[in-house]
Amino acid sequence: MIQVKIIVNRNSPLTGALCSLMAALLLTSHGLAESRVKTKPETQANKTVVEADVVVYGDASGGVTAAVQSARMGKKVILVSPYGHLGGMTSSGLGWTDIGNTSILGGLSREFYHRLYQHYQKDAAWDYQSRSSFDNKGQGAPALNPKTELASTFEPKVAEAVFDALVKEAGVKVIKGRLDLKQGVSKSSTRITVIRLEDETIVKGKMFIDASYEGDLLAAAGVSFMVGRESNSEYSETGNGITGPRQGNQLRNGIDPYVVKGDPSSGLLKGVNPDMGGKVGEGDHRLQAYCYRMVLTDVPENRTPVPKPENYNPTDYEILLRAIEVGQKNRFFKTTLVPNRKTDANNASGISCDLIGGNYGPDWNWATLNHQQREAIAANHRDWQLGLVWTLQNHPRVPKKIRDSMATWGLAKDEFKDNNNWPYNLYIREARRMKSDFVMTENHCRRKRPVDDSVGMGAYTLDSHNVQRFVHNGMVKNEGDIQSHLGGKPYGISYRAIVPAASECENLLVPWALSSTHIAFGSIRMEPVFMILGQSAATAACMAIDESISVQKVPYNKLRKRLLNDGQRLDADLKK
Numbered sequence: 001m002i003q004v005k006i007i008v009n010r011n012s013p014l015t016g017a018l019c020s021l022m023a024a025l026l027l028t029s030h031g032l033a034e035s036r037v038k039t040k041p042e043t044q045a046n047k048t049v050v051e052a053d054v055v056v057y058g059d060a061s062g063g064v065t066a067a068v069q070s071a072r073m074g075k076k077v078i079l080v081s082p083y084g085h086l087g088g089m090t091s092s093g094l095g096w097t098d099i100g101n102t103s104i105l106g107g108l109s110r111e112f113y114h115r116l117y118q119h120y121q122k123d124a125a126w127d128y129q130s131r132s133s134f135d136n137k138g139q140g141a142p143a144l145n146p147k148t149e150l151a152s153t154f155e156p157k158v159a160e161a162v163f164d165a166l167v168k169e170a171g172v173k174v175i176k177g178r179l180d181l182k183q184g185v186s187k188s189s190t191r192i193t194v195i196r197l198e199d200e201t202i203v204k205g206k207m208f209i210d211a212s213y214e215g216d217l218l219a220a221a222g223v224s225f226m227v228g229r230e231s232n233s234e235y236s237e238t239g240n241g242i243t244g245p246r247q248g249n250q251l252r253n254g255i256d257p258y259v260v261k262g263d264p265s266s267g268l269l270k271g272v273n274p275d276m277g278g279k280v281g282e283g284d285h286r287l288q289a290y291c292y293r294m295v296l297t298d299v300p301e302n303r304t305p306v307p308k309p310e311n312y313n314p315t316d317y318e319i320l321l322r323a324i325e326v327g328q329k330n331r332f333f334k335t336t337l338v339p340n341r342k343t344d345a346n347n348a349s350g351i352s353c354d355l356i357g358g359n360y361g362p363d364w365n366w367a368t369l370n371h372q373q374r375e376a377i378a379a380n381h382r383d384w385q386l387g388l389v390w391t392l393q394n395h396p397r398v399p400k401k402i403r404d405s406m407a408t409w410g411l412a413k414d415e416f417k418d419n420n421n422w423p424y425n426l427y428i429r430e431a432r433r434m435k436s437d438f439v440m441t442e443n444h445c446r447r448k449r450p451v452d453d454s455v456g457m458g459a460y461t462l463d464s465h466n467v468q469r470f471v472h473n474g475m476v477k478n479e480g481d482i483q484s485h486l487g488g489k490p491y492g493i494s495y496r497a498i499v500p501a502a503s504e505c506e507n508l509l510v511p512w513a514l515s516s517t518h519i520a521f522g523s524i525r526m527e528p529v530f531m532i533l534g535q536s537a538a539t540a541a542c543m544a545i546d547e548s549i550s551v552q553k554v555p556y557n558k559l560r561k562r563l564l565n566d567g568q569r570l571d572a573d574l575k576k
Helices: 016-028 061-072 107-119 156-170 216-220 314-325 371-394 400-406 518-524 527-547 556-565
Strands: 049-057 077-081 173-176 185-188 191-196 202-210 258-260 263-268 410-412 454-458 462-464 468-472 475-479 482-484 491-494
Touching (some): 049 061, 049 527, 202 527, 371 400, 482 518
Parallel strands (some): 049 077
Antiparallel strands (some): 185 191, 258 263, 454 491
């Protein structure tokens, strides 16, 4: 008999009802984080069976480029779409692209951003503002850059349309479904033979690509992975592990941590820990915070009011209200604009869109949960952010000047029409990270250690959002934020970091949840890089099929030649 102990932390950001749901669900899914590998396929009677050369699991941006590249290389491809909408975060509100250096773009990634640029050259693209009124500000370069003919800011619906077009043109077969997390993979020795979806669909393939944000396929295939933060000492890094109360996205001084101000006996506010849980530089199990990238607009004819969540609890926003009391007047969420006066409303300060601590607990984290549990956690994030905006627009403890300034924003009516104008994807900034024979570290990103088998480039800041709140010198403080710039200098990402150890799986590639430390992943995880690595992973998969070899044995010199021929950028001496 297995006994599972569930600890519900009353100081968690989760509501009491959701904590109870989590407890019940966790009891039914004990051991989910363990490998669920079957060595032989089950009987296929009365089950839908589909087959392809390359099977891509995950409909995010890198999954799309992986599928399209495989099809362009003449392979039969199946793209498994858990959400039913293509593009992941790139089409779910992340319209202000984090990249660091556009010179890393090549191949399909460049083609994607070029198609967006072409779209906005048309007069018909400008529904709610004139082309001339758009300020054209992007991250370090014009948003619509005539020099490079790339668009780095864009509307979600336009991004999804481009992804749809790429897939249709390539002839990729898309099936909607989610991996059966309990018995989703069958293997013969070290080769995946089939994957199973929740609806019992069986998907056969020669090569598999895990393009999920969670690394679900790699885990189900028995591939080693990491969750949380390594200590700085493990890989000789400086930006990993517990950070202490750094100033990035930090709360103002003076926020009392107790339910009744000045009274420790009243207990801590929701989501506040009594301490950091370790020393600076030590590793832990915690995950950086998630949020939705809200798509808001101030155009009256395209604006719908932000609704008050049904389960709204004003105590969930006590830290916000106290932050305002000690002087915070703005930066409650970003209002950076994409075309047609819509926002990519991301986290902007110490109290903002991020639900800090809302993606893990004492015995669970986002990666270990089943699909239904994740839906509950995602709904909690959605309600937190809707409640955040509603509070800023309506709560009597919010000064009128702030309420008035917030009142201009509402959800964009023409986005996510089948989802109440709310983004499809929660921003899973980090979950599992594969642990392979080669681990990308901060030192590779800083080019202190070489990468001699590059299959793509990164250039963005080493970026981690906060992971927890705790009491520091009698005040509430955030912990975990890191924004360490690389100066826009590109670095290579190793092919060995996107393939598992040969002893674990020989026909799987992982372009997102790749083998990397927490802090290195903070740079690598950007959506343009995901697209780049998706294309490179697919190229290697097709070459492995053609030569009847494992992905670990794909000759790098041949892979490199094909990647360069297809326009990929691989060399670390690129100039900004």
